[in-house]
Amino acid sequence: MNLIARVRARSPYPQIVAVTIVALVVPLVLPELTFYMQLLMSAIVVVGLSLFMGYAGQAALGQGAFVAVGALTVGVFTVQWHLPPLLALVCAPIFAAAVAALIGWPLLRLRGHYLAFGTIAILLLVQALMGVIPLFGRGIGINGIPPLIVLPIEDAQTRNSLLKLIYVVIAVVLLVVALILSHRVVSSRFGRGIRALAGSESAAASAGVPVLGSKLHVFVLAAVFAGLVGALGAFYFPFINPESFPPDQSFEYVIMAVVGGVGTLWGGLVGAIAVGILLKLLNVLATLPEMPAVMGPTLQYAGYGLVLVLVLVFMPKGLVPTITAAWERRSAARSVASKDPAVVSAPEE
Amino acid sequence: MTLFITFVISGLGVGAAYALVGSGFVIVHRVTHVVNFAQGTYAVLAGMLASRLITTGTPHGVGELLAVLVAGAAGLGVGAVVLARRDTPPFVALLITLGLVFVGLAINILLFGQNPAPSVPLLSGSVDILGATTEWQRLLVVPIALVVFGILGLFFERTDVGRAMTATASNRRAAQLVGINYRRMGLAAFAIGGLLGGIAGVLIAPSQQISPYADIPLAISGFTAAVFGNLSSPWLTLLGGLFLGVVGQLLQGYGVGSFQTQVSLILMLVILIVRARALNAQEEAK
Numbered sequence: 001m002n003l004i005a006r007v008r009a010r011s012p013y014p015q016i017v018a019v020t021i022v023a024l025v026v027p028l029v030l031p032e033l034t035f036y037m038q039l040l041m042s043a044i045v046v047v048g049l050s051l052f053m054g055y056a057g058q059a060a061l062g063q064g065a066f067v068a069v070g071a072l073t074v075g076v077f078t079v080q081w082h083l084p085p086l087l088a089l090v091c092a093p094i095f096a097a098a099v100a101a102l103i104g105w106p107l108l109r110l111r112g113h114y115l116a117f118g119t120i121a122i123l124l125l126v127q128a129l130m131g132v133i134p135l136f137g138r139g140i141g142i143n144g145i146p147p148l149i150v151l152p153i154e155d156a157q158t159r160n161s162l163l164k165l166i167y168v169v170i171a172v173v174l175l176v177v178a179l180i181l182s183h184r185v186v187s188s189r190f191g192r193g194i195r196a197l198a199g200s201e202s203a204a205a206s207a208g209v210p211v212l213g214s215k216l217h218v219f220v221l222a223a224v225f226a227g228l229v230g231a232l233g234a235f236y237f238p239f240i241n242p243e244s245f246p247p248d249q250s251f252e253y254v255i256m257a258v259v260g261g262v263g264t265l266w267g268g269l270v271g272a273i274a275v276g277i278l279l280k281l282l283n284v285l286a287t288l289p290e291m292p293a294v295m296g297p298t299l300q301y302a303g304y305g306l307v308l309v310l311v312l313v314f315m316p317k318g319l320v321p322t323i324t325a326a327w328e329r330r331s332a333a334r335s336v337a338s339k340d341p342a343v344v345s346a347p348e349e
Numbered sequence: 350m351t352l353f354i355t356f357v358i359s360g361l362g363v364g365a366a367y368a369l370v371g372s373g374f375v376i377v378h379r380v381t382h383v384v385n386f387a388q389g390t391y392a393v394l395a396g397m398l399a400s401r402l403i404t405t406g407t408p409h410g411v412g413e414l415l416a417v418l419v420a421g422a423a424g425l426g427v428g429a430v431v432l433a434r435r436d437t438p439p440f441v442a443l444l445i446t447l448g449l450v451f452v453g454l455a456i457n458i459l460l461f462g463q464n465p466a467p468s469v470p471l472l473s474g475s476v477d478i479l480g481a482t483t484e485w486q487r488l489l490v491v492p493i494a495l496v497v498f499g500i501l502g503l504f505f506e507r508t509d510v511g512r513a514m515t516a517t518a519s520n521r522r523a524a525q526l527v528g529i530n531y532r533r534m535g536l537a538a539f540a541i542g543g544l545l546g547g548i549a550g551v552l553i554a555p556s557q558q559i560s561p562y563a564d565i566p567l568a569i570s571g572f573t574a575a576v577f578g579n580l581s582s583p584w585l586t587l588l589g590g591l592f593l594g595v596v597g598q599l600l601q602g603y604g605v606g607s608f609q610t611q612v613s614l615i616l617m618l619v620i621l622i623v624r625a626r627a628l629n630a631q632e633e634a635k
Contacts, residue, residue, distance in 0.1 A: 059440040106622040113384045113443060114621050117572060121614035128611045247565070251447060258444055294462060298455045305451030309430060312445045316437050 012183055012265055016176060019269070023172045033164050037236055039276045040171040041229045046256045047178040047268035048222030051185065053254070054263015055197055056108070056215045062119030064250035066096040066223040068126045070230025071240045075142035080135055085148045089231050096227025097220045104219040108212060123250055130242040141241025148235045167236045174232070175269070178225050183265055185221070190214070252279070259311050261318025270320050278307060354481040356602035357595055362487040362556065364594020365494035366392070368587040369549035370571030371578070372501065373424075373542035378580045379518035380538035382439055386446040387427050389568030390453035391546025393561055395420040396554030397457060400466035409471055417547035423453070424543015428536045450564060457561035465558035490552045497548060498587055501541075514538060518581075546571075566610050573613040576620055592616075 023040070030036055049063050070092035077088035099122065107118040130136040149166065153159040185191050193214050196204035205211050234240050252275065260271020282303045286296035315322045370388050377385045395416040402412035431437070431445050472485035504511040516524040517534040525531055549567075550559065557563075570593060577589020597612045 053440065057438070057440070059443060110621065110624070113440070114576075116384075116440070116443070117569075117576075117614075118618060118621055120569070121618045124611055124614055128608060255444060255447070258441060294458060297463065298459045300455075301451045301458070302455035305448045305453075305455065308448030309445055309452065312437075312441055312448065313430065313433050316434065316441045 012179075015266075016179055016183075019179075020172065020176050023175065024169065027165060027168045033168055035280060037164070037168055037171060037233075039273060040168065040175055041233055042253065042256060042276055043269050043272035044171065044175050044178050044229050045222075045226045045253050046260070046272045047175070047182055048225035049253050050257040050260065050262045050264070050268035050271070051182050052215075052218045052222040053257055054267075055218055056115075058108075059113070059116045059254050059258075060119045060219070060222070061116040061254055062121070062123035062247070062250050063222070063226050063253045064245040064247070065119055065123035065126055066100060066226035067230035067233070068123065068130075068240075068245040069096045069099050070227030071234040071244065072126070072130070072136060072142075072230075073227070074231045074234035075137065075145060075240050076135060078146050079142050079144060085146055085235065089148065089228075089235075092231035093224040093227040096223045096230070100220045100223030101216065104216050108215045108219060120247060120250070123245065123247060127242045127245065130240075137241060139242065141239055141244070143239040145234050145238035145240075147238070164236065167232060171229075171232055174225075174228055179265065179269070181221070182268075185218070186265070190217070255308055258318055259308070261320035261322070264318070264320045264324075267318055267320040271318065274319065279304065351480045352602065353599075354479050355483065356598045358478060358481060358483045359487050359556075360595030360598030361591055362490040362594070363553065363598060364574075364591035365490040365587075366549040366553040366557075366590075367567075367570045367574045367593055368590025369494055369497065369545050369552075370567055371574030371586040371590050372498065372583045373545040374572055374575040375578055375580055375583050375586050376501075376514075376545070377428075377538045377542045378575070380514055381432065381442075381535045383431055383442040383446065384439075384572070384580075385427065385431070385539070385542060386443065386450050386565070386568055387423075387453060388542060388546050388571050389564040389566070390450050390457070391420040391423055391543045392550030392553070392567050393457055393559055393564050394423055394453065394550065395547035396550030396559045397461040397466040397561070399551045400469050400554055401461060403469040404467055409469075413471065413551045416551050417544055420547025420550065421540050421544040424546070425536060425540040427543070428539025431539070432532055432535045450568075454561055454564060457564075461561065463561060465560040466554060468555045470555040484556060486555050493548070493552060494587065497545070498583055501583055510537060569610055570613045573617040576617050579624075 027033055027036055045063055045067060049060060053059055073092040073095050074085070074088040077083040077091065078085050103118055103122055104115070107115045130141070131139045136142070147163050148170075149163075151159050151162060153162065193204065193209040196207060196209055197211060197214055201211055233244075237244075256271035256275045257268055258271070259275055260269065261267030282300045285291070285303075286300040291299075311319070317325075370392055373388045373391070374385060377383055377388075398419055399413045399416035402415060403409060407415070427446065427449050430449060431442050437445070470484070470486040472489055475482050475484045476488065477483075505515050506512070513524065513529045514534050514537060516527070517529055517531055521531055524534075549571075553559065571590075574586050574590035574593055577592070578584070578586030593613055593616060596616070597608070600608055600612060
């Protein structure tokens with residue numbers, strides 16, 4: 001307990017600044033930004049999801065639903081209604097939050113896995129609606145989403161790559177905001193309430209924590225992040241169709257959150273990077289020209305499944321808590337050896 | 350009218366299979382509180398394996414039986430991984446089964462390829478019911494499902510193992526105090542889940558096109574049927590599955606489109622939301 005308190009007390013801001021700098025330098029040296037953008041988008045969704053799962057103890061397996069709502073908002077506002085792109089970007093998280101509140105209000109009362117399947121349901125319904133409703137693109141999707149900002153550059157190629165860089169920078173800013181917000185939420189009075197929830201719901205309730213309200217707040221916050229990611233993705237790619245939000249991707253978000261370690265500040269980011277890179281590697285391997293037709297998907301699914309199962313069975317708490325605990329044990333052992341208790345409380349840097 | 354009856358009958362067949370998959374969810378969840386995503390994977394494995402065995406010369410009956418037993422063994426394997434550690438939280442267990450779904454998908458693709466398995470009906474030919482021509486194979490699913498549910502009921506009420514599993518489901522700690530091995534009961538539940546999924550797969554593979562990618566849609570429909578049964582009652586799960594199958598086939602039949610999974614999901618959401626209110630009212634009354 002003492003250790004946990006100390007870890008929490010240490011300010012995460014130096015690390016956040018370091019991550020921001022790295023995240024802003026990386027795109028300048030990358031030849032192609034799309035994978036990096038996808039990684040950032042996943043990371044933002046997962047930071048929110050990790051916060052929610054860590055404290056509500058429930059998985060939301062259809063987080064892509066809120067990404068889809070954000071993307072649809074942008075598609076419908078800009079292409080169908082010719083409204084300003086910035087207005088669409090502002091409204092996207094609001095709509096995502098509204099949908100989250102609507103589904104969370106009844107389902108968060110239920111214990112167990114009901115919310116997980118409830119959110120999958122919403123995702124598949126959004127997909128089905130995108131397939132039949134003309135306003136949502138009726139299966140063809142919505143193409144030609146205008147850029148967020150009009151750049152005064154003549155050359156189309158330069159303009160496009162600069163635009164993509166701008167979206168990446170916005171995504172980095174969003175990720176940093178998500179990290180800071182998560183940290184603030186966890187260390188606030190409200191955060192103490194939801195931490196109590198994670199321990200025991202009835203104990204928290206009897207201490208005056210509004211159980212449903214607290215869970216709903218975190219769920220809606222996670223949906224806001226997802227909605228923003230959807231909007232940003234719609235501008236980046238710049239099209240959306242029902243296949244843009246496959247259920248597999250939503251499963252991935254949950255997998256990333258758990259592999260990183262739910263309810264920790266860095267778990268979401270670490271999980272998103274680790275799983276994202278694993279999937280990319282498997283994909284590259286599977287699509288090698290010398291790979292036999294059946295071996296490609298086999299390798300991809302088996303690799304993904306096996307790594308997932310191994311990590312979850314041997315590190316059910318996730319990478320970040322497991323590594324942090326190992327690190328704490330090591331430094332504790334070292335300080336016992338040197339018989340100097342001051343070393344324990346000294347920062348590692 | 351004839352068309353209507355055709356759709357209802359084929360819906361009952363599909364629904365009975367969902368009920369079998371769903372009852373696997375129920376039995377595993379009752380004993381271990383784990384929602385096992387791999388429930389649909391067993392059906393794919395058994396369905397495609399039976400087709401492969403029979404097309405390569407194994408006689409009918411033997412091929413199907415072997416396929417179901419392999420599915421049961423797969424269930425035992427999934428259980429062994431999921432229950433490998435005591436302290437796994439429920440949603441981590443859910444994700445472990447999801448990881449095993451991917452592994453299972455890889456195995457199914459490796460063994461059977463990515464295309465649907467060739468259809469080898471156990472019963473060929475068709476029959477007229479109220480003017481609607483129906484294949485025997487589709488009709489076969491419902492009575493077999495009823496028999497299986499009957500056997501399950503007897504198993505849980507009359508046999509020692511079955512009663513021990515029921516005891517574990519109602520109070521794990523008390524069951525452990527009287528000497529029931531929780532891990533063994535959990536493994537048995539997973540194995541039964543595998544058998545049930547396997548039976549569903551073997552029965553529907555000849556009339557439905559089953560490919561390795563049918564795993565998660567089947568699991569979702571089965572889970573919805575299980576939600577009808579509150580994840581604890583096999584008989585309500587049977588009703589739920591039948592209802593789901595009929596509604597889905599009617600929608601598809603009358604040209605609304607193939608929305609079987611979506612229908613399942615809307616129904617599931619409605620049930621969950623309605624039940625949320627009811628549960629709340631109960632808690633407030635206390």
